[in-house]
Amino acid sequence: MNGRSPLVVLGALGGTALFLTALPACTASDTASKEERPELARFYQQKLTWSGCEGDDRLEGMECAKLTVPVDYTDPKSGTIAVAVGRYRSTAGPNAAAAPSGSAPPSGSTARIGSLVFNFGGPGMSGLTGLADAREDYRALRAHYDLVSFDPRGVGRSAPVKCGTALDGGEDDTDQGDELPTDAAGRAALVKELTSIAAQCAAGTGKVLPFVGTVNTSRDMDVLRQALGDDKLHYFGTSYGTRLGAVYAKQFPDRAGRLALDAVDTLTENSRASALTQARAFQKALESFVDDCAGQGEKCPIGATEAAAVRTVDETVARITEAPVESADGSPFTVRDLRTAISNSLYSAELHPTLAEGIARLHDSEDPAVLVEINRAFAGEDEEGNRDEADNSDEAILAINCADDPDRPADPAAEIASLEEEFTEASSVFGTEMAREAVSCTGWPAGSDYIRKIEDTGGPKVLLIGTKGDPATPYQWTGETAKRLGNAVVLTYEGEGHGAYSASTCVRAKTDAYLIEGKLPADGTSCPAEAPEADARDADDAG
Known part of the structure; x- marks a missing residue:
């Protein structure tokens, strides 16, 4: 899947039986009926009540509301959850003339089209926070649309997945934490570790967990469309958001409006195949970064030639693998942190100069400060390393990706044994990290095949x-x-x-x-x- 699954450590709970009791296989309704069932009418007839967003300064100027949806669309009486929704009103203003239904406004017109719903990816990224951070990028669109997003079920402010401390790095969170075990005992321990994490997520999240996944989130999005007063859903999905958009297009073809999907996710590859594809792509992107930097000659901080730049990167990875260095706050900066900083920076060419400077400082003076700041920014941490209390992206990406993947190896230990050579060949830098992604759903029930x-x-x-x-x-x-x-x-x-x-x-x-x-x-x-x-x-x- 498109998002990186979190690297994990052994949790306190254990035992497959507990997890399989708490989290049965996905029973979500996969396909929406042409005519909504009567028992769903109350959800489709609801009106959103908008007010200022409280408790988060980043959402200043945004309006917030709660959308009520069923936990289980096949049994709407079994319970409901509240989905957090946010919007910025169109700059066209509430009294602007609306474009005729189904038509485009004339060129240069200020007509309001309706709402444009966003998903910014992850899976597990808060739609409200994402919209607040990115709203300036969509100024032209805001002239014609209300900009709307939501925290999908299981994410942030919407019945979040909770896994306790299962995904937290503890005192033994060392530079070797993402290496694959090389013997039978180590592989058995990793299987137990992953199964324990699944159990903690089931225990912490409860009855919502079997219904967290893209199939149900797409249905929530259709309820949102109706609550916004739109006959058609106009949608902009990025990364994982393209997966969500594709599911909506299949479930609700008659209600789909203009769907724009940027950074397109896979619909066909399982966890192993997608992780391997990503490992190759990240390696290729790293090589391109090194080539581009070296092409600047003496201006490239990591080397004036391609050979010198490659040597700097390789030496830095090898040194930090052997011995982590100390960050300014006294915490160790490990090879896992280095890999994360590199991969984070490869998401945007704007970060390439910063990455080059960070690697050079780490290589030349064992100073990881620049790379630490890259990781903090991507993790949404402040200077003390604190994250937004509503941020459960590590838990959500794991739960949603596993809910969307029907494949599970018959013998997880044997699967682990088969990974190292293939993934290391795909990427000498990212291979072992990606290999752990390939088995991250161990212990979870098979997901939907929709x-x-x-x-x-x-x-x-x-x-x-x-x-x-x-x-x-x-x-x-x-x-x-x-x-x-x-x-x-x-x-x-x-x-x-x-x-x-x-x-x-x-x-x-x-x-x-x-x-x-x-x-x-x-x-x-x-x-x-x-x-x-x-x-x-x-x-x-x-x-």
Whole structure:
């Protein structure tokens, strides 16, 4: 799957029986009926009550509401949960003339189209926080839409998955924590560890856990569409959000409006296959970063030639593997931290100069400060290392990915034994970390197979945006998903990084034209790579 599963340590609970009792196999209704069942009417008839968002300064200026949805769509009387929803009203204003239903506003018009619902990925990322952080990127769209997002079920403020301390790094959280065991005893211990984590998640989350997953979240999104007063869902999904968008397109083809999916996730690969694909893609992205830096000659902090830059990276990884260094707060900076900083930075070409500086400082003076700050920023931590209390992204990514994956190895220990050579060959830097992702669902019941069966969705055409150098959702997944959907138009960005809308003015213009005016680019349209804004400013200054 597109998000990295958390690296895990042995939890306190153990035993498969406890987990399988608490978390039965997925029983969610996979396909929405053409006419909603009468027992769902109360959910579809609800009205949202908007007010200011309380308890989080980052949400200042956003309006918040709660959407009530059933825990189990096959048995709506069994209980409900509240889904946290946030919006920024369209700058067109509440009294702006609305575009006719199903039509695009004229070019240059200020007509309000409706709501545009976002999912920013993960899975497990808070939609409210994501929207607050990214709203400036969508100013052109806000002129025609209310910008809306939500914390999906199991995430953040919406019946969050809770795993206790199962995913926390403890005192033994060393640099060797993500290495694969090399003997039978070690593999048996890892199987017990992973099963224990699954049990803790079941015990901590309760009855909601079997119904956390994309199939049910898509149904929640349709209830949200109705509560927003829209006949059609207009949607922008990034990364994991493309998986959610694809499921919606299949479940509700008659209710799908304009769907834009950027950084396209796989619909077909299981945990092992997707982790292996990502390992290769991250390795390729790292090599591209090294080549680009070395191409700057003496300006490259890690080496003026490709050979020198490669040597700096390899030596740094080897040294930190052998002996972690001390961070400013006295905590160890391990090879796991180094890998995380590198992979985080490969998500955006804008971070490449910072990554080069961080590796050089670590290599030359054993100073990890720059890399520590990269990791803190990605984790949403403050200077003391504290995270948002509502952030359960580590738990949610594990639960949702496992709910969406029907495959489980018959012999987990044997599966672990088969991983190391293949993954290390795929990536000398990221291979072992990705290999642990491949078995992260050990101990969890088999998930839904609905996503694997998506094919020929019908409905309106969907815009898929793929980036050639994307390490997290490799470009090949864009073409594969287009074939599965059967009604997709592919827009390619020739650059690097994860997600193209914020990286490319060309992609942004074509996506906005589709979402605002309904004008799709020709299938196969390509946008050239663009220098990050900071690089472009530096070039202008030099000129």
